[in-house]
Amino acid sequence: MNRVIRENVRDFDLDHIFDCGQAFRWSRQPDGSYTGIAGNRIANIQFEPCQGPGGQGRLTLSNVTEEDFDTFWNDYLDLDRDYGRIKKELAERDPIIKKAIDCGRGIRLLQQDKWETLLSFIISQNNHIPRIKKCIEALCRQFGQKAGQLDGLSYYTFPDPEALAVLEPEDLAECRLGYRAKYLIGTARKVVADGADMLESMGSPDVTAAEAFEYITGFPGVGPKVANCILLFSMGKYDCFPVDVWMKKVMKQLYGLETAKEIDAFASRAFGQYGGIAQQYLFYYIRETGRGER
DNA sequence: GGCCAGGGGATTA
């Protein structure tokens, strides 16, 4: 099997990356590696930390060629971004966040597909991560293309906008999307009508987070929370700071902030252009430490 | 601008 190895990878932890609610199509294997699909590419990702300070380690991607790695996985895993520097900067600007950064120190923000992220976060609303994964797998199995097999399991691509645009809500009954089914279809139809290029163009550095926010909240089922997740996880708008019940909880616990308005104002002041990355450390921290107390 | 339906599985009591 094709295999790509990179040594001395820093600021990287598979559990932090794949268990912080940003991606739904990866599953943890018994050996701690993760197997999943992005586009039509199926991969297993393994990380072996080295002993000693620095936290660097060896990254191994299986079922991946050097060309796949250079043209796709390197960016998908956001390996060219210096998270060490970002963490240092955040911790200097705000001492309180330091313990959250230590907790989720290996987080990286995946550069995911815009259409898949748009739909995935419409599904995520008012929903649990295990159930979101189930809904998405059912959707891909029923309306995606078979992409291949790895370790005896079949993987399916995320369905195209065109494939969903022609459906009616009852066609999605088996995916158990509930009231979200009509949002998915409405959004697919608008993507087809506007042209997928329109959605793609929102990822351009020339388009501000505010402009992209304006456009994507025009899709049915996309409000402020969902929009901020899409901007952060697929459009490179790292200043976005999605606020959900967990974020409200951690912002109250660590900073004494109660309202969404206070939280937004504080985030842009304290974290600036890296608000979204700060958000991921805080989210991971409260999920790790704050379960059960409510 | 505040309230509440709508879906259904996961989690908690």
Add this chain to the structure above:
DNA sequence: TAATCCCATGGC
């Protein structure tokens, strides 16, 4: 088992 909750939105 039953009750509650869930990375909200849309419509009133």
